[in-house]
Every structure is written in structure tokens, then in C-alpha cells.
Amino acid sequence: MIAFLSPTIDDVLHRIDGDEFTTPEFIELLQSDPGANAAYEEALRRWGEGERYAKMVVHGQVIPGILRRSTLVEWRGFAHGVDDPFAVPARWRLLPTREGETGPTDENAASS
Numbered sequence: 001m002i003a004f005l006s007p008t009i010d011d012v013l014h015r016i017d018g019d020e021f022t023t024p025e026f027i028e029l030l031q032s033d034p035g036a037n038a039a040y041e042e043a044l045r046r047w048g049e050g051e052r053y054a055k056m057v058v059h060g061q062v063i064p065g066i067l068r069r070s071t072l073v074e075w076r077g078f079a080h081g082v083d084d085p086f087a088v089p090a091r092w093r094l095l096p097t098r099e100g101e102t103g104p105t106d107e108n109a110a111s112s
Helices: 002-015 023-032 034-047 051-069 107-111
Strands: 020-022 073-078 090-094
Touching (some): 002 023, 002 034, 002 051, 020 023, 023 034, 051 073
Antiparallel strands (some): 073 090
């Protein structure tokens, strides 16, 4: 499931605006994009235990697992007071090494 959704999550992370977001905010953004939502719905279908249990796994394990492994964001802690009926929500911070920014392996940096 993580391998299936990782490319979709990474694509959304490269296009997201702002500095921080919560897991429920990210899932809402994911669902607002037709292609990303199709992948999300397919992940729920693949889990195969019914919608509620599938959302508990995808919201609480799969998406946070992908975000924790990502080099695009860092975990900032639990998002106390944020409602999520399927998981304990977390707060995430976007890291500055996203698309459009140069890093140490960028060709421009190597030629300086």
C-alpha cells in the first residue's frame, strides 16, 4: 500500500503551498485532485475490509508512514484538537528542498 500511494503523495507534496499542514488537511487536499483522489480510492478498495477500517489504515498508517519517510516534510507532533474520525492527526512541516529550489546535488551548485 505504501509503495502504491507514495508517488501520488510525493506529487501532491511538490505542489502544496504553505509551510505546515495537518494530516486531515493533506488528505482533504489529496481528495480535491481527481488523479490523487483516484489513487486514494483505489488504496481504500485494495485494503478490502470495508470503508471505515480501510480509512483507519490509510489515514492512520499508510499516509503518515509515507510522510514520515519523505524527504519533503518533517513530523512536527500530534495535532491536538484537530478532528479526524479515522486516526490521530499529526502536524507536518514542508522542508525547503522541494522542487524549484537548489540543493547540494543540483548542477548549478556543483558548478559554483
